[in-house]
Structures are given as structure tokens and as C-alpha cells.
Amino acid sequence: MLFRVTTPQDLDERFRSELAALRPAETAGRPDAPVRAGTGLSGERARQLFDAQLASRHLDLAARWLRSFDEGYYTIGSSGHEGNAAVAAALRPGDPALLHYRSGAFYCARAAQLPGTDPLRDVLRGLVASAKEPIAGGRHKIFGSAELQIIPTTSTIASHLPRAVGLAFAVARDGDTDTVVVASFGDASVNHATATAALNTVGWYAHRGEKLPLLMVCEDNGLGISVRSPEGWVAATLRARPGIRYFEADGCDLAATYDAAVEATKWVRRERRPAVLHLTTVRLMGHAGADAEIGYRAAAEIEDGLARDPVVATARLLVDAGIMTPDEVVGRYDEIGWEVRRVAEEVLTEPKLSSAAEVTSPLAPRRPVRVTRAVSAAAETLAKVREERLSGGSGKLPEQSGGLTLAQAINATLADALVAFPQALVFGEDVAEKGGVYGVTKGLRDRFGPERVFDTLLDETSILGLALGAGTGGLLPVPEIQYLAYLHNAVDQLRGEAATMQFFSSGAYRNPMVVRIAGLAYQQGFGGHFHNENTVATLRDIPGLVLAVPACAEDAGPLLRTCLAAALVDGSVCVFLEPIALYHTRDLYADGDNKWLGQYDAPADWSTRHVPIGRARVYESGTAEDVTIITFGNGVRLSLRAAATLAAEGIGCRVVDLRWLSPLPVADIIREAASTGRVLIVDETRRSGGVGEGVLAALVDAGYVGVARRVAAVDSYVPLGPAAKHVLVSEEQIVQGARSLLAR
Numbered sequence: 001m002l003f004r005v006t007t008p009q010d011l012d013e014r015f016r017s018e019l020a021a022l023r024p025a026e027t028a029g030r031p032d033a034p035v036r037a038g039t040g041l042s043g044e045r046a047r048q049l050f051d052a053q054l055a056s057r058h059l060d061l062a063a064r065w066l067r068s069f070d071e072g073y074y075t076i077g078s079s080g081h082e083g084n085a086a087v088a089a090a091l092r093p094g095d096p097a098l099l100h101y102r103s104g105a106f107y108c109a110r111a112a113q114l115p116g117t118d119p120l121r122d123v124l125r126g127l128v129a130s131a132k133e134p135i136a137g138g139r140h141k142i143f144g145s146a147e148l149q150i151i152p153t154t155s156t157i158a159s160h161l162p163r164a165v166g167l168a169f170a171v172a173r174d175g176d177t178d179t180v181v182v183a184s185f186g187d188a189s190v191n192h193a194t195a196t197a198a199l200n201t202v203g204w205y206a207h208r209g210e211k212l213p214l215l216m217v218c219e220d221n222g223l224g225i226s227v228r229s230p231e232g233w234v235a236a237t238l239r240a241r242p243g244i245r246y247f248e249a250d251g252c253d254l255a256a257t258y259d260a261a262v263e264a265t266k267w268v269r270r271e272r273r274p275a276v277l278h279l280t281t282v283r284l285m286g287h288a289g290a291d292a293e294i295g296y297r298a299a300a301e302i303e304d305g306l307a308r309d310p311v312v313a314t315a316r317l318l319v320d321a322g323i324m325t326p327d328e329v330v331g332r333y334d335e336i337g338w339e340v341r342r343v344a345e346e347v348l349t350e351p352k353l354s355s356a357a358e359v360t361s362p363l364a365p366r367r368p369v370r371v372t373r374a375v376s377a378a379a380e381t382l383a384k385v386r387e388e389r390l391s392g393g394s395g396k397l398p399e400q401s402g403g404l405t406l407a408q409a410i411n412a413t414l415a416d417a418l419v420a421f422p423q424a425l426v427f428g429e430d431v432a433e434k435g436g437v438y439g440v441t442k443g444l445r446d447r448f449g450p451e452r453v454f455d456t457l458l459d460e461t462s463i464l465g466l467a468l469g470a471g472t473g474g475l476l477p478v479p480e481i482q483y484l485a486y487l488h489n490a491v492d493q494l495r496g497e498a499a500t501m502q503f504f505s506s507g508a509y510r511n512p513m514v515v516r517i518a519g520l521a522y523q524q525g526f527g528g529h530f531h532n533e534n535t536v537a538t539l540r541d542i543p544g545l546v547l548a549v550p551a552c553a554e555d556a557g558p559l560l561r562t563c564l565a566a567a568l569v570d571g572s573v574c575v576f577l578e579p580i581a582l583y584h585t586r587d588l589y590a591d592g593d594n595k596w597l598g599q600y601d602a603p604a605d606w607s608t609r610h611v612p613i614g615r616a617r618v619y620e621s622g623t624a625e626d627v628t629i630i631t632f633g634n635g636v637r638l639s640l641r642a643a644a645t646l647a648a649e650g651i652g653c654r655v656v657d658l659r660w661l662s663p664l665p666v667a668d669i670i671r672e673a674a675s676t677g678r679v680l681i682v683d684e685t686r687r688s689g690g691v692g693e694g695v696l697a698a699l700v701d702a703g704y705v706g707v708a709r710r711v712a713a714v715d716s717y718v719p720l721g722p723a724a725k726h727v728l729v730s731e732e733q734i735v736q737g738a739r740s741l742l743a744r
Contacts, residue, residue, distance in 0.1 A: 006285045006293065006302055008061045011079065011309070015333065018312045022319045022326045029322030036321060039255040040262060041086070043323040049089055049109055049254060050314045053082035054333055056104035057311050058340040059123050060285065067289050071348055072127045074141035075289030078104035080282040081219050082310045083251040084184065085109040087277070090261035091182055096167055097150045098160045098183040099143045102219060106184070107143045107150065114148060120343050130350040131358070137506040138353045146508040151472065154504055158189035159496055161198035161216070162465020163511075168214035168274070169205075169466060170473025178269050184217040187234045188224025194461055194492070199241050201462040202274045206243025211272040215264055216244075218276060219251060221283040226296040238276050251279030252310040254317060282308045362507040364544030365570045368612045374565035375610050378420035379603035388419050391447055403597025407440045407583040409553035412600050413560045414441065414478065418448045421476050421564065426453045428463055428480030428516075437482060438518065438583050460490035464515070468497055471511035476568060484519025484577065485533035498573045499542045510571030514563045520549075521684060521718050521728055522581035522634045529717035531580070532724065537689040539575055540662045546574040546613055547662040551582065551636035553598030558611040559659060566613060577661075579633045588637065589644055596637065614660050616668035619643075623652030627738045628672045630695055631682035632658040635729065639682050642734035651738060661691055669695060670702045677706035678741040684729050687712040707744055711737045
């Protein structure tokens with residue numbers, strides 16, 4: 001009898017005592033017959049799934065055992081959720097699955113469908129952080145396998161659901177398949193903003209009549225660590241979702257779960273519409289190894305949970321049906337337990353990741369030569385389809401149109417990308433019919449159709465999730481986030497989901513994408529900080545993410561083409577940050593001079609105008625021997641104007657446009673700084689956490705011995721109207737900063 005807390009020994013003893021109380025059936029059951037009246041689950045299938053349940057249970061016990069002597073690093077288990085083995089049985093091995101962390105039995109059941117796989121060794125290697133673990137390579141303990149079509153997720157709060165929506169979107173575009181995407185999550189996750197966004201997006205698409213073959217499985221054990229889900233809340237929440245078909249079952253009853261999963265899966269496969277399967281489960285042994293559940297659960301409540309143990313329930317089902325005797329069940333239980341312990345002892349000796357290089361190797365592969373080739377290949381494709389490039393209605397190719405603004409250059413580059421890359425999609429709020437708030441995507445939907453250029457619902461999490469799933473599904477998504485300030489509520493889709501995919505799958509999975517974001521400050525006549533957001537710290541802090549900022553039309557095409565090619569070749573997650581204030585700027589020094597316009601490169605020139613990731617651009621003013629000004633975005637135009645003023649005083653400047661904020665063009669920074677020995681960093685982001693801090697750090701790390709200072713925006717949000725000039729960098733500050741360097 002349990003009095004205080006569930007332990008591995010409690011579960012083991014409870015199982016044996018329950019089996020000891022059972023009596024064999026009077027007659028043997030037929031393996032091909034239903035395991036009980038009214039179910040579609042056969043005796044043989046039930047026995048197979050029981051093996052998966054037992055494997056999952058013993059893996060949980062092994063996790064606690066390994067942790068007891070500091071050789072295991074993960075103890076969140078699947079005990080009480082083993083009914084999800086039946087969900088795997090209802091699906092096909094080729095149906096992509098995104099699983100939460102209590103999906104051990106699902107993993108084992110799917111592995112049993114593919115001969116030659118070894119789920120016990122896979123999971124145990126993850127528990128001990130073995131470098132031989134087949135999906136994450138010891139970087140994290142996750143359920144994932146390219147062979148099994150199980151896409152690894154690192155979330156504990158359903159942040160993988162928006163990706164699942166995007167993957168179902170990608171699958172639905174292939175009319176020759178009836179594949180279903182499945183994603184599982186816990187009951188507490190229903191309340192998380194990410195899950196709410198995904199459920200809303202699913203309903204939104206369904207309401208529009210669009211296909212979305214997604215089965216969401218909510219495994220409801222009634223607890224989020226220690227916080228209870230209110231009685232009936234999860235069912236009421238899921239039932240109320242418009243456009244989503246609701247199915248339910250007792251997740252501790254294998255036959256009931258199997259029947260409901262089969263029904264739900266068949267419905268999604270046939271209708272190509274979304275459904276949710278709500279399984280009521282229990283959680284055994286607490287949330288994780290350090291969780292003393294007696295602190296928030298009464299002993300009687302814990303005992304009630306044990307009485308619903310799904311492994312015991314399946315054993316009873318098999319015995320009652322005459323498929324196995326109690327002795328056979330216990331024998332099988334011990335046999336699998338011994339095998340788990342044997343393999344656990346073997347993986348203990350396997351090597352761990354032994355260097356930073358090993359850890360980071362799959363994080364963000366960079367193959368610049370292949371990227372260059374991809375750009376050249378796109379150019380060759382476009383050279384053969386001149387008429388298609390002319391289909392925009394102007395009658396001219398972009399390279400024949402004279403000087404273009406930044407917005408026009410981006411538009412032309414996107415159009416060429418949609419021609420060159422048939423898998424490319426452009427989407428976001430207002431990008432299609434309106435053509436973007438600033439007209440950057442104007443005309444693209446008319447040229448390429450609503451299948452490739454389309455508007456989304458107003459939710460940044462869902463937009464990025466759509467891109468994540470589409471990229472994983474083989475497409476090349478180019479989503480737009482309307483303003484930089486709007487990214488922050490959804491940035492974990494980049495930080496926790498997009499940028500981690502290759503890292504936690506050893507490159508087996510990737511999500512290529514180029515996220516276009518209108519941002520930075522200096523926008524006139526429109527305002528407040530939501531439309532003049534000048535911080536990029538949250539983006540520069542994401543490992544592996546590429547962040548490009550074009551300052552002028554001439555660079556927009558080369559930078560965007562590099563991002564697109566890197567996404568295709570390396571699976572890179574790229575952010576293309578477009579300075580709003582420069583979208584339609586035409587002049588540089590004087591009104592009407594048109595010196596901020598730029599020529600669009602003809603495809604034949606793309607290889608010579610190619611800009612690799614991490615290469616800056618240098619402008620020379622006067623003798624260019626006195627001061628090096630390092631800047632980006634709006635700062636480039638401001639610095640060039642300031643440099644002209646300084647040149648009139650006999651002061652020569654080198655203006656370095658970083659162009660890439662992550663990774664920074666460190667080699668170019670060091671070279672150009674050394675050329676003058678005086679560096680002025682012009683940083684339009686905030687002084688604290690701004691880009692300038694990274695530039696200064698690069699100089700220090702390289703042993704730069706010259707003088708350096710910076711001018712940066714004030715640590716403030718950008719206010720409305722003329723007040724903005726008090727917190728943003730000005731030309732006058734740049735001029736004074738350069739003069740002060742020369743005065744030292």
C-alpha cells in the first residue's frame with residue numbers, strides 16, 4: 001500500500017501484486033479476434049502494444065535508476081501515459097509525428113512497425129547523453145527519429161503545435177498523399193499562448209474550408225507539474241474550438257484508446273480536416289525525479305491514480321481475453337525489464353560529446369561555396385525564362401527599370417525568387433491583396449497566385465509556425481512579420497523551435513526559412529515605438545540565426561538572394577530586417593539627387609555581385625584615412641551624409657556597412673578599424689544590448705589598439721513625433737563623434 005509517494009519500486013510491486021490476483025481465462029482467446037466485445041483491437045495487436053507499454057515503463061524505471069548514481073540526466077517519464085501506444089498503432093509509420101515528452105510508448109510502438117530499429121537503445125542513449133544517440137547526438141533527451149518520421153521537439157509547453165499546423169499545411173498541398181500529421185501535448189499546455197494560437201489557427205483555416213490533415217492528441221493527466229487542471233476545463237476548451245472535430249477516450253484503456261484513435265485518424269485522413277483526440281490519463285511517479293508529489297497531492301489521490309495504471313489495465317485485458325496468462329504477463333514484464341537493464345549498462349560506457357566543436361557542429365552549417373552555386377543556379381534558371389520575368393505588367397525587367405528604391409528592389413528580388421524556386425512561398429499579414437503595408441509585396445499575388453502569395457491571420461506565432469512546418473515539409477517559406485515590435489510576442493518560435501531543429505536532430509531535420517521583418521526607427525509621421533522599434537538584441541542572441549540588414553537598394557537583392565540560397569543549401573534560419581524609413585528613400589545628400597536609388601542586378605551579374613554571409617561593405621569619403629565609421633541600416637545613410645560634412649573639413653572617413661548583424665563581419669571590422677586606428681561606431685539600436693556592444697567586443701577580442709567610441713540610441717522606447725530625435729542618433733552626433741576622435 002502506498003502511503004507517501006510513488007517510487008519505481010512501488011510501481012513494480014503494484015504490478016506484480018495485481019497480476020498475482022488475476023486468474024487465467026477459462027479458454028484461450030484467438031489472437032485475430034477482438035480482445036473484447038465491441039472493439040477493433042485484436043488480441044495479437046493488443047499483445048504487441050503491451051510490449052511497447054512495458055518497454056516504455058521499464059525505460060522510466062531505468063531513468064530513475066541511472067539518475068540514482070548520477071549517470072542519467074533526464075527523469076520526466078511516460079508512466080501513466082502508456083495508452084498512447086494505441087495512437088501509434090492507429091497511424092501509419094510514414095505519418096509525421098511531433099511528440100511531447102510522455103510519448104515513450106508511442107515511440108516504442110512505432111519503432112515496432114519498422115524492423116531493424118532499436119527503441120530501447122535509442123531512448124537509453126538519450127538518458128545518459130551518449131554521443132551515439134541517433135537523433136540529438138547527446139545534446140538533449142528527446143523522442144525523435146528520421147527513420148520513424150518522428151520530428152524531435154524540445155518543448156514542454158506545446159510550442160511545437162504551430163509547427164505541426166505548418167507541416168499539415170505543407171502536406172495538404174500535395175494532392176497525391178493522404179498523409180496525416182499528429183502532434184501530442186499535455187492538458188496544462190492547452191492554456192499556453194502558443195497552444196492557443198495553434199488551435200485558433202487550425203480552426204481559422206478549417207473555417208475557411210482549407211485542408212489541414214492534423215490530428216492533435218491531448219494527453220490529460222489533470223496536472224501541470226503541481227497545478228491541477230480544473231475539472232472539465234480541458235474537455236470544455238477543446239470541444240469549444242470551432243472547426244476542430246473532437247474525439248475522446250479513456251487513455252488508460254488500451255482498447256478504448258485504440259478505437260478512438262482509429263476513428264479520429266480515419267476521419268482526418270478522409271476529410272483532410274483537423275481533429276483533436278482527448279485522452280484522459282494518469283501521471284505516475286510525479287513530474288520528474290526530484291518532484292515530491294506528496295507536497296501537493298493527497299495519498300488517496302495518488303492511490304487512485306495507481307488504480308488506473310494503464311500497464312496493469314492492459315495486462316488485465318490480455319488475461320481476461322485469454323491471450324496471455326498471468327504468469328506469461330509477468331514473464332514478459334521481466335524479460336523486457338532485463339533487456340532494458342542490459343542495454344542501459346551497455347550505453348553507460350559510450351562516449352559523450354567531448355568538445356564545443358562537437359556540440360555545435362550541427363547548429364548552423366555554413367557552406368558558402370554551395371550557397372554561391374545556388375545563387376548562380378537560380379540566375380541560370382531565370383536567364384531561360386525571360387518572358388516569365390516580364391509577366392509583372394510593366395513590360396520591363398527590373399534591371400532595365402533604372403534606379404530602384406529599397407522597397408522596389410526587395411519586391412523584384414522576391415519576384416525572381418518565386419520564379420527561380422518553385423517551392424518558395426511569400427505570406428504574412430496584408431502581403432497579398434494589399435501588397436504589404438508599405439507596398440513591398442505589391443503585385444506578387446497577381447503574378448504568382450494565392451497558392452504562393454497569401455495573407456495569413458493576424459498572429460505572429462502562427463505565421464512563424466506556418467513557416468516552420470512548411471520548411472520542414474520541403475518548402476521555402478518567406479514569411480513577413482509586419483513590424484519588428486510585433487515579433488517579440490512570438491520570438492520563441494525562432495529561438496526555441498526554428499534555431500534548435502538542426503541542433504537537436506544532428507541535421508536530420510531542418511526548417512529553412514527567410515523571415516522578412518519591417519523595422520528599425522526613423523519612420524516619419526507614424527508612430528510610437530510599435531512602428532519605430534530599434535532593438536535587435538533578441539535576434540542576435542539566438543545561436544545560428546542569420547540576421548541581414550540591407551541599407552540600400554543596391555545591396556537588397558544580393559543579401560536577400562544569399563539568405564534564400566543559404567536556407568535552401570544549409571537549412572539556415574534567416575531574418576531579413578528591412579529599415580522602414582529607407583523603403584522609399586530616393587535622395588542621399590540633397591533633395592532630388594536620387595543617389596539612394598540603386599540598380600537591380602541582371603541575373604548574369606549575380607555571381608559577381610554575390611554577398612556571402614558575414615561580409616561588410618565599405619564606402620570611402622575624402623581620403624578615407626582618418627576615421628572608420630562602423631554602422632548599419634539607417635546609420636549608413638546618416639553616416640554617409642556626416643562623412644560628406646567631414647570631408648569638406650578635410651577629414652576622410654571610411655563608412656563600413658556591416659550588412660550582417662549575425663554573424664558580424666568580424667574580419668572586415670578588424671581590417672577597416674586598423675586602416676585608420678580611429679573607430680566610431682554608429683549604432684541606431686539602444687546603447688544597452690545594442691549592436692555596438694558586439695562590435696566593441698570584436699575589436700577588444702582581436703587586440704585592437706586604436707581608439708574607439710560609439711554613438712547609440714538612448715535606452716528608451718522611441719516616442720511619438722518630433723520627440724524621437726531626442727533618443728535617436730543624429731547626423732550631428734556622428735560629426736561630433738568623429739571630431740572628438742581626431743582631437744585625442
